[in-house]
Amino acid sequence: xxxPFRPTTDKPLTVSDPSAGRRRVVAVAVPKSDPLELIGPxxxxxxxxxxxxxxxxxxxxxxxxxxxxxQTGTVFSWNGMKLVAEKSFKQVRGPVDTLLVQALDWNEExxxxxxxxxxxxxxxxxxxxxxxxxxxxxxxxxxxxLENRRATLHWAWAEDLQARYPNIQVEPDxxxxxxxxxxxxxxxxxxxxxxxxxxxxxxxxxxxxxxAQFMVLFLKRPGNQAQFSAQLSSNLAEKDSIRDVQxxxxxHLDEDLSVETLAENTNMSPRNFSRVFTRxxxxxxxxxxxxxxxxxxxxxxxxxxxxxxxxxxxxxxxTSEAMRLAFVRRLGIAPREYRQRFASAR
DNA sequence: ATATGGATCCGCCAAT
DNA sequence: CAATTGGCGGATCCAT
Numbered sequence: 001x002x003x004p005f006r007p008t009t010d011k012p013l014t015v016s017d018p019s020a021g022r023r024r025v026v027a028v029a030v031p032k033s034d035p036l037e038l039i040g041p042x043x044x045x046x047x048x049x050x051x052x053x054x055x056x057x058x059x060x061x062x063x064x065x066x067x068x069x070x071q072t073g074t075v076f077s078w079n080g081m082k083l084v085a086e087k088s089f090k091q092v093r094g095p096v097d098t099l100l101v102q103a104l105d106w107n108e109e110x111x112x113x114x115x116x117x118x119x120x121x122x123x124x125x126x127x128x129x130x131x132x133x134x135x136x137x138x139x140x141x142x143x144x145x146l147e148n149r150r151a152t153l154h155w156a157w158a159e160d161l162q163a164r165y166p167n168i169q170v171e172p173d174x175x176x177x178x179x180x181x182x183x184x185x186x187x188x189x190x191x192x193x194x195x196x197x198x199x200x201x202x203x204x205x206x207x208x209x210x211x212a213q214f215m216v217l218f219l220k221r222p223g224n225q226a227q228f229s230a231q232l233s234s235n236l237a238e239k240d241s242i243r244d245v246q247x248x249x250x251x252h253l254d255e256d257l258s259v260e261t262l263a264e265n266t267n268m269s270p271r272n273f274s275r276v277f278t279r280x281x282x283x284x285x286x287x288x289x290x291x292x293x294x295x296x297x298x299x300x301x302x303x304x305x306x307x308x309x310x311x312x313x314x315x316x317x318x319t320s321e322a323m324r325l326a327f328v329r330r331l332g333i334a335p336r337e338y339r340q341r342f343a344s345a346r
Numbered sequence: 347a348t349a350t351g352g353a354t355c356c357g358c359c360a361a362t
Numbered sequence: 363c364a365a366t367t368g369g370c371g372g373a374t375c376c377a378t
Contacts, residue, residue, distance in 0.1 A: 042372050157366060259354065274355075276367095286354055286375090329376095 013055035016204025023097040023202060025065045027091065028120070028186035030102065030110040030139075035076045035083055037103040037133045037188045038067070047211050048203070068092055070116045089119050098129040098198065101136035103188075110139065117143050124182070129198065132184040133191035140182065141165040149179040154187040193333075193341060212341055225297040237280035241266055246281065250292050253316040257289045289316075292331060294330055297323060301339040308335050 016288035023043060028036050045063040052058045069075045076083040101120065110116060121143035132140045137153040138161060140146050150169045153161060158172035168313055171177060176185040176194040185194040192215065200208035203231040237243045262285055263273035277285045297315040300306055309320045317323040320335070327335050
């Protein structure tokens, strides 16, 4: 076996809390779901172990990872690939540090498995951290762990989850959300970011950055831009006049896009324009403008090397501070950090 | 980090 | 009368 990872510098690894100890992580997988959403996040933890090992710290620091399923046996059978769970949840004994719940299965059998869901609920309450990757949020919701909490998942499911569990505050935009000890993430790749956040909590920023740097060599964030564009374009208005406004907005992000100005161009009063726009598009003018600016800024941060300040002004933010606030508010992460994690150009 | 002024949103009612 | 549009005011969000 070749050496898995060779550190690029001789700088010693800085660990925030050298007495953190080894953490027991139980990853819960269900049959007939997407294995990427298990393998990716677990890979972050494994990479952390490797990096700690390189620093000679793996005796005392790192993750002990177990994968469990509703039943032992085949967990995934997908395009000829099979993953086999050696343990079922019934065999989990003793305290767990972090519970990691992978995506939901296509036919939702796992949701109807009362013993399994009850175990999730009991365990999720006790552990220090309970995390869901994307549609794993359904399992947490069914287990009652998300009641009256903020949660996120991939935007394509957000509406459905909200409808089925009305007392959850579903927010589709953030990369991930931490509410007390319950963490949810917006999709498979967002699950990686969630895991990086856990690594940072446990062992500090230096370790998390090394892990991220190591992993982006292999994991170019796919579909992020496409996803957000789909989100914007899925809301195209029927009325030509409103569609024109939408097109004009994305072509003139750095100009005045106040409701008043937009209304003038459509020969409507601001009140009526706002009302018609909201009915046709599904979001208010102000929110749509913010969404468009945010999307463009994300794209530039990922795909260009423009300084953050230039990105801000190009995308219509008055100051880079304004953009920073918008990023933290909507995505839960600041622009510089966003670029650090998602930039595709080396 | 907080305070303040302006923009935006939304319900309500009046006018068209 | 029903449906659309416009204006007003308060609550909230956001930028500075």
